Amino acid sequence: MYADTGIRLTDVLWTGSGFVYAENTANTLWQAGPAGAPLTRFASMPPEVEETRCVLSPAAHGFPPGAVFCHAPDGAIYRVAPDGSSVDVFARLPETATADGALAFDTVGRFGYALLAATGRSGGAQPAGGAVYAIGADGSVRTIGSYAGPGGADEIAVAPARFGTAGGAAVLTVDAGATGTIVLMDATGHTRMIASLPAGPNPIALVRAAARARAVPPPGLYVTDTTSQDMLFAPASQLARYAGDLVVGAEAKPIFWIVRPRGAGFQTFTVPVTLPVTTPNLEGATYLSG
Numbered sequence: 001m002y003a004d005t006g007i008r009l010t011d012v013l014w015t016g017s018g019f020v021y022a023e024n025t026a027n028t029l030w031q032a033g034p035a036g037a038p039l040t041r042f043a044s045m046p047p048e049v050e051e052t053r054c055v056l057s058p059a060a061h062g063f064p065p066g067a068v069f070c071h072a073p074d075g076a077i078y079r080v081a082p083d084g085s086s087v088d089v090f091a092r093l094p095e096t097a098t099a100d101g102a103l104a105f106d107t108v109g110r111f112g113y114a115l116l117a118a119t120g121r122s123g124g125a126q127p128a129g130g131a132v133y134a135i136g137a138d139g140s141v142r143t144i145g146s147y148a149g150p151g152g153a154d155e156i157a158v159a160p161a162r163f164g165t166a167g168g169a170a171v172l173t174v175d176a177g178a179t180g181t182i183v184l185m186d187a188t189g190h191t192r193m194i195a196s197l198p199a200g201p202n203p204i205a206l207v208r209a210a211a212r213a214r215a216v217p218p219p220g221l222y223v224t225d226t227t228s229q230d231m232l233f234a235p236a237s238q239l240a241r242y243a244g245d246l247v248v249g250a251e252a253k254p255i256f257w258i259v260r261p262r263g264a265g266f267q268t269f270t271v272p273v274t275l276p277v278t279t280p281n282l283e284g285a286t287y288l289s290g
Contacts, residue, residue: 001228002230002233003036009023010283013054013056018031019036028044029043029045041084048072053071054103056069057069063105066082068082071117073099074096075092075094075095077092090139093133094133095119097127102119102172103116109168111134116132119131127152132156132172144170145191146189147185150179151180153172156172157171159171160206162244164263164264165265166261169185170185171183172185175251179196199255200252201249201257204246204249207244209244218235219235223282225280225281245259245260249285254280257271
């Protein structure tokens with residue numbers, strides 16, 4: 001356990017100077033220093049049942065430095081000022097069904113360095129599937145493609161440029177509750193399932209080589225747990241052998257997988273894990289390299 005936040009966590013991001021947390025349903029953003037606590041209110045969006053996820057602007061390709069972008073369950077994409085002083089609707093997805101807020105920046109360029117948002121409802125076989133949208137720096141929205149169920153995307157990430165045949169592709173953790181899949185989508189909207197899982201996946205992050213072993217906060221994987229309200233941490237030293245791979249966690253079971261290229265395909269395997277919580281509800285994740 002890295003920090004006891006006292007809120008029902010759905011996501012976490014690192015701004016370069018502190019953590020920003022998203023609170024489930026209340027849709028409030030909270031900030032904390034490198035220690036992860038105590039928390040102070042950062043910004044608020046309209047309350048929404050289900051999960052909002054947030055990402056930090058890359059400060060490139062027209063996206064302003066320091067801004068935080070959040071995907072609310074109703075399809076609104078919010079832009080939050082670097083100091084939290086203003087919150088505005090940056091874009092709106094062309095769907096009305098409740099989604100789980102999957103959001104990531106294209107940092108490789110296959111999608112034109114856009115902000116990527118995925119729709120879909122996780123946690124059960126139905127409703128099934130959803131869509132992926134690319135949002136430009138001007139707030140324009142275009143459809144990339146749709147993916148099939150069962151279940152819906154809890155999270156979306158962008159694979160690194162050197163990730164076998166999927167370099168720069170969107171990676172979806174599709175959670176059907178008791179089972180799940182990992183689905184790739186390329187810039188043309190073509191999809192392929194690369195893993196079938198015995199539990200619903202949720203948090204996903206790219207494992208990066210640690211730049212500084214004694215950085216503050218320490219390099220490694222940070223994961224939010226809604227049930228305990230704790231942010232959990234695994235040091236980079238435990239994951240160093242997986243640099244360049246994706247790490248994926250189950251939402252409701254103590255299971256983590258590594259996903260990596262293997263020849264023309266992909267390999268997915270479990271890694272040993274001991275969690276400080278007995279009934280996890282793992283939601284967001286971020287990986288810091290120092």
